[in-house]
Amino acid sequence: MLGILYSFRRCPYAMRARLALAYCVEPEQFELREVVLKDKPQAMLDISPKATVPVLQLTDDRVLEESLDIMQFALSKTPDLSQTLYPNHLQDDINELIEFNDGPFKWALDRYKYADRYEESEAFYREQGEAFLTQLNARLEHSSFLMGGEVTLADLAIFPFVRQFAHVNKTWFEASPYTHLQTWLVDWLDSPSFIRIMKKYTQWAVENEPVYFP
Structure with a gap:
């Protein structure tokens, strides 16, 4: 076993960490501990006071608290596959796209989801996010992946x-014009990898039998 993964099923940061681990790591290498965000386990808080998921506690006592760090760790376990998932000649482009996703797009997404908490309308924040959707849709016009x-x-x-x-x-x-992005999204939603990482688990507790992932 390589470590313990604290995760929350619906968190997009946790999702992408689980996806990378599922792609790159042999089955059942991690104990998966499903977290309820309103009732975070003390075991997680003890190793990660920032109290956000995902958190990966490795058997060598390292603690990875950022989803992208967990993804890079996953890549490190499969050097051959890493050249497909993160090829040298595309790394700058990949990093730039993820940076925009995690910055301006996530800013718009949070406000679009909860527009009643902010000054502008839902339509306004959706339009801010559409700048990224447009870019992604253009990338997918002639290829299956980004x-x-x-x-x-x-x-x-x-x-x-x-x-x-x-x-x-x-x-x-x-109903939006982002037809290529729609197809890409549906393909991912229907993919065995996504279905696998979205299995439902009960909230982790010390007395529970361990659940192993991926």
């Missing part, structure tokens, strides 16, 4: 956030 014909770290890292954006108003998204 960087071309193969899955890369960009797809794994960005898909959970596009999923969340689409779910705010599914009727609007399905």
Whole structure:
């Protein structure tokens, strides 16, 4: 076993960490501890006071508290596959796309989801997010994945956030002009990898039998 993963099923950051681990790591290498955000376990808080998921506690006592660090750790376990998921000649492009996702797009997404908490309208924040949707849709016009014909770290890292954006108003998204992005999203939602990482688990407690992942 390689360690313990604290996760929350619906968190997009936790989703992308689980996706990378599922892609890159042999089965059942981690104990998966499902967290309820309103009732975070003390065992997680003791190793990660910032109290956000995902958190990966490795058997060598390292603690990875950021989803992208966990994804990079996953890549390190499969050097051959890492050249497909994170090829040298695409790394700058992948990093730039993920940075925009985690910055301006996530800013718009949070406000789009909870527009009643902010000054502007839902439509305003949706429009801010559409700048990224437009870019992604253009990338997918002539290829199945964001960087071309193969899955890369960009797809794994960005898909959970596009999923969340689409779910705010599914009727609007399905009627939007982002047809290539819609197809890409449906393909990911139907993929065995996503179905595998979205299995439901009960809240972890010390007395529970261990659950192993992936």
